[in-house]
Amino acid sequence: MNITDYLVTKRPFVILILFFACAIVPNFIYAQDMMGKTGLLKLWDGLKQKQSEELMPHGKALYQTSVRKAKQNIPTRLIPVMENEWIISDGWELGTSTQVLESDISIFSHDFNTTNWYNAIVPGTVLTTLVNQGVYPDPYYGLNNMAIPDTLAHMQWWYRVRFNTPKESKGKRIRLLFNGINYRGEIFLNGKKIDNMAGAFVRGKYDVTSYLKENGENVLAVLVSPPDNPGISHEQSMLAGQGLNGGQSSLDGPTFIASVGWDWIPGIRDRNTGIWQDVRLQIGGDVVIGDPHIITDLPLPDTTKAMVKIAVPIRNISNNNVFGELSAKFEGVNIKTAYSLKPNEEKSIVFDPKDYVELNLNNPKLWWPNGYGAPNLYHLELEANTGAISSDKKKLQFGVRELSYELMINTPAKANHRIAYTPADVNNGQPIFDYENVVLVGDPKKQRTIPTLYSNVNEEAVFEQLSNDDPVGQYLVFRVNGVRIYIKGGTFGMDDAMKRVSRERMEPYFRLHREAHFNLIRNWTGESTEELFYTLADEYGMLVWNDFWMTTDDTVEPNNYDLFLKNATDVVRRFRTHPSIALWCPRNEGYAPQGMEPRLAAMIAKEDPTRHYHGNSRFLNAINSGPYGFIKDYERYYTQIAEGFNTELGAQAIPTANTLRKFIAPEDLWPINDVWAYHDMHHTTHFFNDFMDAVNSYGQANSVDEFAKKAQMITYDTWRRMIEGFNSRLWQNTTGLILWMSHPAWPSMTWQTYTFDYETPGSYYGVRKAQEPIHVQMNLPDDKIIILNSTRESYSNMTMTVRYYSIEGREYYSKSAKFDVKANAKTDCFIPDIAVDKLEDYTLVRLELKDRYGKVVSINDYWKSKAKLQANKELNKIRKPKLKLVKVKTQGSILNYELQNVSKELAVAVKLNVKDKLSGEIVLPVYFSEGYINLLPGEKRKLTLELPHQSIHDFNIIAEGYNFDSVILL
Numbered sequence: 018m019n020i021t022d023y024l025v026t027k028r029p030f031v032i033l034i035l036f037f038a039c040a041i042v043p044n045f046i047y048a049q050d051m052m053g054k055t056g057l058l059k060l061w062d063g064l065k066q067k068q069s070e071e072l073m074p075h076g077k078a079l080y081q082t083s084v085r086k087a088k089q090n091i092p093t094r095l096i097p098v099m100e101n102e103w104i105i106s107d108g109w110e111l112g113t114s115t116q117v118l119e120s121d122i123s124i125f126s127h128d129f130n131t132t133n134w135y136n137a138i139v140p141g142t143v144l145t146t147l148v149n150q151g152v153y154p155d156p157y158y159g160l161n162n163m164a165i166p167d168t169l170a171h172m173q174w175w176y177r178v179r180f181n182t183p184k185e186s187k188g189k190r191i192r193l194l195f196n197g198i199n200y201r202g203e204i205f206l207n208g209k210k211i212d213n214m215a216g217a218f219v220r221g222k223y224d225v226t227s228y229l230k231e232n233g234e235n236v237l238a239v240l241v242s243p244p245d246n247p248g249i250s251h252e253q254s255m256l257a258g259q260g261l262n263g264g265q266s267s268l269d270g271p272t273f274i275a276s277v278g279w280d281w282i283p284g285i286r287d288r289n290t291g292i293w294q295d296v297r298l299q300i301g302g303d304v305v306i307g308d309p310h311i312i313t314d315l316p317l318p319d320t321t322k323a324m325v326k327i328a329v330p331i332r333n334i335s336n337n338n339v340f341g342e343l344s345a346k347f348e349g350v351n352i353k354t355a356y357s358l359k360p361n362e363e364k365s366i367v368f369d370p371k372d373y374v375e376l377n378l379n380n381p382k383l384w385w386p387n388g389y390g391a392p393n394l395y396h397l398e399l400e401a402n403t404g405a406i407s408s409d410k411k412k413l414q415f416g417v418r419e420l421s422y423e424l425m426i427n428t429p430a431k432a433n434h435r436i437a438y439t440p441a442d443v444n445n446g447q448p449i450f451d452y453e454n455v456v457l458v459g460d461p462k463k464q465r466t467i468p469t470l471y472s473n474v475n476e477e478a479v480f481e482q483l484s485n486d487d488p489v490g491q492y493l494v495f496r497v498n499g500v501r502i503y504i505k506g507g508t509f510g511m512d513d514a515m516k517r518v519s520r521e522r523m524e525p526y527f528r529l530h531r532e533a534h535f536n537l538i539r540n541w542t543g544e545s546t547e548e549l550f551y552t553l554a555d556e557y558g559m560l561v562w563n564d565f566w567m568t569t570d571d572t573v574e575p576n577n578y579d580l581f582l583k584n585a586t587d588v589v590r591r592f593r594t595h596p597s598i599a600l601w602c603p604r605n606e607g608y609a610p611q612g613m614e615p616r617l618a619a620m621i622a623k624e625d626p627t628r629h630y631h632g633n634s635r636f637l638n639a640i641n642s643g644p645y646g647f648i649k650d651y652e653r654y655y656t657q658i659a660e661g662f663n664t665e666l667g668a669q670a671i672p673t674a675n676t677l678r679k680f681i682a683p684e685d686l687w688p689i690n691d692v693w694a695y696h697d698m699h700h701t702t703h704f705f706n707d708f709m710d711a712v713n714s715y716g717q718a719n720s721v722d723e724f725a726k727k728a729q730m731i732t733y734d735t736w737r738r739m740i741e742g743f744n745s746r747l748w749q750n751t752t753g754l755i756l757w758m759s760h761p762a763w764p765s766m767t768w769q770t771y772t773f774d775y776e777t778p779g780s781y782y783g784v785r786k787a788q789e790p791i792h793v794q795m796n797l798p799d800d801k802i803i804i805l806n807s808t809r810e811s812y813s814n815m816t817m818t819v820r821y822y823s824i825e826g827r828e829y830y831s832k833s834a835k836f837d838v839k840a841n842a843k844t845d846c847f848i849p850d851i852a853v854d855k856l857e858d859y860t861l862v863r864l865e866l867k868d869r870y871g872k873v874v875s876i877n878d879y880w881k882s883k884a885k886l887q888a889n890k891e892l893n894k895i896r897k898p899k900l901k902l903v904k905v906k907t908q909g910s911i912l913n914y915e916l917q918n919v920s921k922e923l924a925v926a927v928k929l930n931v932k933d934k935l936s937g938e939i940v941l942p943v944y945f946s947e948g949y950i951n952l953l954p955g956e957k958r959k960l961t962l963e964l965p966h967q968s969i970h971d972f973n974i975i976a977e978g979y980n981f982d983s984v985i986l987l
Contacts (some may be wrong), residue, residue: 049262061265064249074254074691078682082163093180111137114173125208125236129875141292165849168288172249176239186300195221197294201242216271216584243290244269248277255693258701270575271584302408303335304401308590313417317499323381325371333358341403346847350375369596384416384596386536387558416596417797423494424638427456436480441627447617452632493638493659505788506537507759511544514763525942527553534788554597570607574687593625600629646703652798654742661689682765687721698766714886727780736780740787745796747843775942782948793866802846811840821860826954859891898924902986912962918952924977932973
């Protein structure tokens with residue numbers, strides 16, 4: 018993400034002018050200091066030398082101490098995944114390359130001494146292990162990351178594990194599978210070298226039958242090396258600012274390029290080096306099943322039928338001719354076919370619906386994005402037999418759905434015109450769009466582009482011709498199963514800064530995305546490319562915008578195109594069965610470099626002709642990225658920012674005080690200081706001063722608790738307004754918004770909807786409100802009330818009511834009207850007919866939408882005043898309310914409550930939490946249906962709570978709000 022590109026071109030002298038204009042003086046001085054007489058650094062090139070001491074962050078609290086754990090003798094476990102497949106777990110050890118070189122005994126000897134090694138976490142990174150073993154403190158707390166040396170990014174490490182050959186392997190072939198090593202791995206088994214791996218996202222698959230001992234213990238050792246260009250970590254501080262995003266790590270291509278440090282994450286000291294994905298043993302025969310490709314086709318607009326085509330690569334790994342049978346089974350389907358393979362031959366076996374009537378499904382259970390239907394999944398089992406012996410099995414999930422896309426293109430015959438296409442219907446294995454020859458459209462200063470076509474593309478045969486009169490114009494539109502999907506997107510910059518990506522840790526984040534009504538997650542620069550990420554996206558109905566490992570096009574380019582393409586090819590083959598993946602994109606904010614672009618496009622067209630390959634994440638059938646901070650003129654979100662399709666729009670997102678205390682020591686909690694800056698509180702950028710003025714418009718904050726509470730008021734409104742601005746122009750020219758970001762990689766102060774500990778601050782509930790499937794809102798600047806329906810259902814005779822209340826809770830204006838609300842559309846209601854001179858100084862505007870049966874569908878509140886932010890102090894006049902919570906009933910894991918304001922005072926921005934009675938700690942994650950709500954005197958509100966299965970049962974429910982401190986309700 019480039020903080021300046023949304024305002025200026027990429028010319029260095031213009032960037033320099035902007036730096037001065039925005040008063041980013043510390044960054045400018047810092048760049049001069051680091052470069053000396055050689056001039057300014059480019060934004061993306063990173064540091065050339067370590068920054069000076071005065072620019073380093075400093076806190077009052079000392080680094081936390083850590084105590085080295087004694088290494089334990091932990092036996093290895095082979096954890097079954099499925100029949101004849103195991104994960105090698107628990108017994109891994111980690112040591113330095115020096116420890117191996119200095120030993121007189123071979124690392125493969127049973128007498129090799131690993132007493133001074135570490136018990137390694139696999140899957141995991143080197144840093145994950147070292148923190149777990151007490152070598153270094155938790156890098157997420159305070160400035161602890163500064164206590165960890167950057168030299169870790171320059172070290173080689175040995176992983177070692179001992180295991181017995183499975184008894185089931187007798188007479189069979191044994192395969193070893195590495196699902197991911199960052200960045201290079203030299204693999205040795207029982208003293209013999211197996212292979213080299215390079216790139217974090219390629220798998221290593223090896224027949225190791227001849228290397229393993231039939232009886233006795235095997236020793237597997239892997240020498241792991243960090244990325245070749247780890248760069249120098251920038252340390253954020255109040256003086257140094259956010260730093261120069263990324264740096265030399267981009268040269269390495271297929272790695273976690275953000276781990277050198279960005280404006281939302283510090284430099285991760287080992288650059289996520291390690292065996293970061295699991296290692297497996299598989300046993301079978303001479304025939305191995307490769308990565309299948311599943312194509313689902315619907316005869317749209319009819320969705321009551323579907324055709325499923327399954328292409329299965331199989332390979333003979335022996336020197337003999339083999340004959341056998343390949344079978345495919347999923348719900349209600351059981352088909353098979355015979356095959357023959359010559360020595361070392363590979364071929365693709367295709368189960369075609371033309372030949373197998375079972376693959377023509379009636380009334381299929383379709384996969385839909387969140388909000389448009391259920392994300393139904395089918396469960397496929399493939400098995401290759403040689404005679405009566407099972408040679409290989411593969412199990413996976415897939416979804417029946419069809420992806421289509423609308424966009425504007427340019428051709429010599431038709432100039433600029435809108436088209437739609439379904440890649441699965443084209444299916445010719447050749448690239449369609451020429452991204453090396455794009456065409457500017459509209460104002461050239463905005464740099465917006467549309468693609469041209471390769472000369473061999475027959476447009477009439479490939480595309481559906483659309484009307485150029487459609488107000489969405491040039492912008493990208495996603496269709497799923499023939500239905501336009503209004504994109505409500507979030508972004509994973511990285512799943513976790515230390516790549517701790519277990520299901521237990523990651524699933525609540527996806528659940529929070531679903532609860533906030535997202536339907537797409539952007540996998541920014543491919544930092545979260547692992548099986549679990551896509552599996553959870555499948556299960557929670559999240560489309561995935563999938564980038565590869567390059568950032569903005571004014572940065573350094575990958576050194577090794579062949580390595581990049583090898584990793585990219587393996588990623589596409591490995592994950593193409595996941596219904597969630599919506600498109601492939603070469604990089605963040607730019608086109609693939611010259612020479613790589615046609616190769617990447619050709620590879621994707623061949624390996625996955627069912628999805629769109631989109632050549633740039635900004636400008637191309639989209640607008641520019643940003644802005645990324647608080648905008649004091651809210652109207653701009655409606656009048657200037659809301660346009661087309663935007664892949665990056667964000668603002669500050671301050672955690673609650675309870676969360677802040679989890680990662681900042683008491684000494685550094687207040688006032689805002691370098692520790693806050695280290696956790697991404699950028700005082701030099703992103704309209705920081707405007708944000709602070711907005712927070713302090715409620716009165717000067719004098720403590721962390723005051724600041725956090727007031728910040729929630731601002732962040733709730735800001736994140737809601739960002740989305741509601743786009744909502745206001747649904748299908749008139751806006752087609753989707755992807756927030757920057759939704760997910761934090763570590764404890765942060767910005768660009769997040771929830772926080773690292775699963776807490777849901779103001780930003781979360783602002784987003785959740787604005788993205789309701791059926792949503793009523795008031796637009797700025799004209800106060801028009803509209804209803805957004807982003808579902809496939811139409812609703813008749815809905816009642817929309819607007820009421821104005823004084824801060825005493827007195828209603829002084831009301832108007833109601835009935836509307837028919839069409840599916841997947843915006844319905845204009847009316848502008849309240851109240852004169853400006855009739856407005857109270859400070860007003861609560863309540864919008865309420867009910868269905869034809871009188872059930873409340875959407876409630877949305879706005880604080881409105883003549884003086885805008887300057888009047889926020891009026892809220893301080895409201896006295897403390899009294900709340901009452903009554904449990905209504907329990908439905909499975911869902912608890913139903915009724916929350917009532919039993920006082921005569923407004924209850925402002927009420928937030929509920931669950932507190933463990935025994936420990937007194939807030940329990941997370943939990944899932945409340947409401948947050949930061951306003952309750953009128955005497956008002957009752959129904960809400961639900963869901964606790965995870967593993968959570969405690971003896972708890973209190975507490976409430977806090979703007980005008981009252983934490984109280985126990987139950």
